[in-house]
Amino acid sequence: MEKRWVINEPGDEETIESLSQALGVDQVVANLLVQRGVKTFDQAKAFFRPSLDDLHDPFLMKDMDKAVNRLVTALNNQERILIYGDYDVDGTTSVALVYTFLKKHFDYIDYYIPDRYSEGYGISLKGIDFAAESNVSLVVALDCGIKAMAKIAYAKEKGIDFIICDHHTPDEVLPQAVAVLDPKREDCQYPCDCLSGCGVGFKLMQGISQQLNWPFDDLIPLLDLVAVSVASDIVPIVGENRVLAHFGLIQLNNHPRLGLKTIMDLAGVDKDLSVNDIVFKVGPRINAAGRIQSGRHAVQLLIVEEEDAAVLIGDTINTMNEDRKELDHNITDEALERLNKAEKTQSKKSTVLFDRNWHKGVIGIVASRMIETYYRPTVILTESNGMATGSARSVDGFDLYQAISACSDLLENFGGHKYAAGLTMKLSNVPAFKERFEAYVQNNISEDMLIPQIKIDAKIKLSDITPKFFRLLKQFEPYGPKNMTPIFISEEVVDYGYSRQVGKNKEHLKLSVVDDIRDGNVMSGIAFSMGKMYPKIAKGAPFNICYSLQENEYMGKVETQMMIRDLKIS
Incomplete structure (x- = not known):
C-alpha cells in the first residue's frame, strides 16, 4: 500500500x-x-x-473533595461499597487498583464488571440491581458513567450513591452523582485532562490518602496497573501521564504484582518491558477475558495473591486470548473475502459490513485489521440481543464520531471519539445506515486522508x-x-x-x-x-x-x- x-x-x-x-x-x-x-x-x-514530586494535587480536580468526603463517610460508617468498571483493560485495571487499595481499609467491599453481551458498555440496570440486592450504599464507577444520567437516577431511587471516575468527554448535563471526577469536564481546571480511567482512579486514591494522612509510598505498588492502562488505552504520554507511565514501568520491571507477572511470563516478556510490550503482549491478554467470557476473570488475576491461583487464572486467560486471535483472524478473512467480491468496492470511501454470526467481542479488532487493507473509515456490525451492534475505526484526520453523529436518527445509541466508536441500531436500519454513512464520508473526506501517512x-x-x-x-x-x-x-x-x-x-x-x-x-x-x-x-x-x-x-x-x-x- x-x-x-x-x-x-x-x-x-x-x-x-x-x-x-x-x-x-x-x-x-x-x-x-x-x-x-x-x-x-x-x-x-x-x-x-520524571519525578513523583511532579504529580498534581488531586484536589485540583473538580469534585475531588466531595468524592473523598463521601468515601471517608463510608469508611467511618462501615458501609458496603461496590467498585464498578468497564470490561476492557482500562476498566479492569481501574477496578483492580481501587479495590486492592481500599480493601486494606474497608471490610465491606466488592467489585462488579458488566457482561459485554447481556449488559453492554458502562453502567447497567443489572449492575445497579446487584448493588441494591447486596445492600450496597456507594458505588465507585471507573472508566464509565459520565453519560449514564438515567442509570444514576435509577440508582438514586434505590438509595445508592455514585462516585463517577471517568475520562471520556461528557455531555452538557452531568449525571446526578455525589461526585463526578472527569478532567474533561468544562468546569474542571485540572492540569492534565488526558488521564486514563485508571489514572482518575489513582488520583482518587491519592486524594483519600492525603485526607487521611496515609503514606504516599502505599500508592507506589499501584503504578504498575496505571502504566498498563496508560499504554493500552493509548492516552497521550505527556505531563502527569508521562510520570505515571515512567514509574509504572519501573514497578512492572522490578516489582510487578503477581497477576501481571503471570501475564508477562505467558507473553514471553522477561526483561525491559516497554509500552510497546504492554500494547501488543500484555494488554490483549487482559482484554481477551472481556471479549471472550467475562472481564471479571481479568480482575481476579490482577488482584490475586496466591501463586497457584495466578497460574490457573493466567492459563485460562491465555487460552481465551488464543481463541480471540483465531476468531478475529477468521472473521477478518471472511470480511476481506466479502469486500473483494463486492462490486464497486474500489469506488467506495467507507466500509460497512454486517454479519449476524460474527463474534461481538472481536469486531473492533476486525475493523482495525480491515483498515490495513482498505484504508478508509470502517464499521463492522453483528447481531446482539436482537439489535445490530458494532465497532467503528477511522483513518488519520477523519472525524469518525461526527460521521456517526450525522446518522444518529438511525441509531439507538452510540459513543466514542474521533478515531474509534461503538454504535447500536435496529436490524432494519442497517441498509439505510450503510448508505448514509457512505454519503457522509464521500462528502467530507479528502483524497489525501485515504492514503496512509x-x-x-x-x-x-x-x-x-x-x-x-x-x-x-x-x-x-x-x-x-x-x-x-x-x-x-x-x-x-x-x-x-x-x-x-x-x-x-x-x-x-x-x-x-x-x-x-x-x-x-x-x-x-x-x-x-x-x-x-x-x-x-x-x-x-x-x-x-x-x-x-x-x-x-x-x-x-x-x-x-x-x-x-x-x-x-x-
Whole structure:
C-alpha cells in the first residue's frame, strides 16, 4: 500500500539553538524536544528526569473533595461499597487498583464488571440491581458513567450513591452523582485532562490518602496497573501521564504484582518491558477475558495473591486470548473475502459490513485489521440481543464520531471519539445506515486522508546516528501519543554490498547501507515485507528510507539498527 511521507514542521530556530546550547545536545535532538513542547532547560529536566514530586494535587480536580468526603463517610460508617468498571483493560485495571487499595481499609467491599453481551458498555440496570440486592450504599464507577444520567437516577431511587471516575468527554448535563471526577469536564481546571480511567482512579486514591494522612509510598505498588492502562488505552504520554507511565514501568520491571507477572511470563516478556510490550503482549491478554467470557476473570488475576491461583487464572486467560486471535483472524478473512467480491468496492470511501454470526467481542479488532487493507473509515456490525451492534475505526484526520453523529436518527445509541466508536441500531436500519454513512464520508473526506501517512520528525544523515545520539533518544521513552517514537528520513542511500533478502520466503529485507561512501558510516536495518525491492537495490539504485532506531542484540553483540517504515527508490 502506498504511503505518504509527511515531515513535521521544525521548531523555532532560535528556540532550538538556545535549547541545544543549554543541554549540550545537537540540533536534531533539540528540534525533537521543541516539537514535543519542550523548550526550556527546566522543561527538558522534567522530561528526561520524571519525578513523583511532579504529580498534581488531586484536589485540583473538580469534585475531588466531595468524592473523598463521601468515601471517608463510608469508611467511618462501615458501609458496603461496590467498585464498578468497564470490561476492557482500562476498566479492569481501574477496578483492580481501587479495590486492592481500599480493601486494606474497608471490610465491606466488592467489585462488579458488566457482561459485554447481556449488559453492554458502562453502567447497567443489572449492575445497579446487584448493588441494591447486596445492600450496597456507594458505588465507585471507573472508566464509565459520565453519560449514564438515567442509570444514576435509577440508582438514586434505590438509595445508592455514585462516585463517577471517568475520562471520556461528557455531555452538557452531568449525571446526578455525589461526585463526578472527569478532567474533561468544562468546569474542571485540572492540569492534565488526558488521564486514563485508571489514572482518575489513582488520583482518587491519592486524594483519600492525603485526607487521611496515609503514606504516599502505599500508592507506589499501584503504578504498575496505571502504566498498563496508560499504554493500552493509548492516552497521550505527556505531563502527569508521562510520570505515571515512567514509574509504572519501573514497578512492572522490578516489582510487578503477581497477576501481571503471570501475564508477562505467558507473553514471553522477561526483561525491559516497554509500552510497546504492554500494547501488543500484555494488554490483549487482559482484554481477551472481556471479549471472550467475562472481564471479571481479568480482575481476579490482577488482584490475586496466591501463586497457584495466578497460574490457573493466567492459563485460562491465555487460552481465551488464543481463541480471540483465531476468531478475529477468521472473521477478518471472511470480511476481506466479502469486500473483494463486492462490486464497486474500489469506488467506495467507507466500509460497512454486517454479519449476524460474527463474534461481538472481536469486531473492533476486525475493523482495525480491515483498515490495513482498505484504508478508509470502517464499521463492522453483528447481531446482539436482537439489535445490530458494532465497532467503528477511522483513518488519520477523519472525524469518525461526527460521521456517526450525522446518522444518529438511525441509531439507538452510540459513543466514542474521533478515531474509534461503538454504535447500536435496529436490524432494519442497517441498509439505510450503510448508505448514509457512505454519503457522509464521500462528502467530507479528502483524497489525501485515504492514503496512509507516515509522520516524520526530521531529515538526517546516517553520520548523525552516533552512540550519544541513540542514548539520548532512549531517554525520550516511554513513547506514546504526543511523544511518538521519532521517525527519520535519510535520502540517497545505497547498498553497501551486504544487503540481502531474509525470511522463509525471502519476503523481508536486511539492509546494509551508506549515504556517503567517503565517511564509511554503514548502517544496518530491517525492512519487513519489502523483500521485493531487493533487485533494484542490489543494482546500486539510490533510494530514500524512513525509519526509527532500535537496539538489536544478536549473539551477544548489541548494535543500533534501523527499523524501516517505508522505502522509495529515488
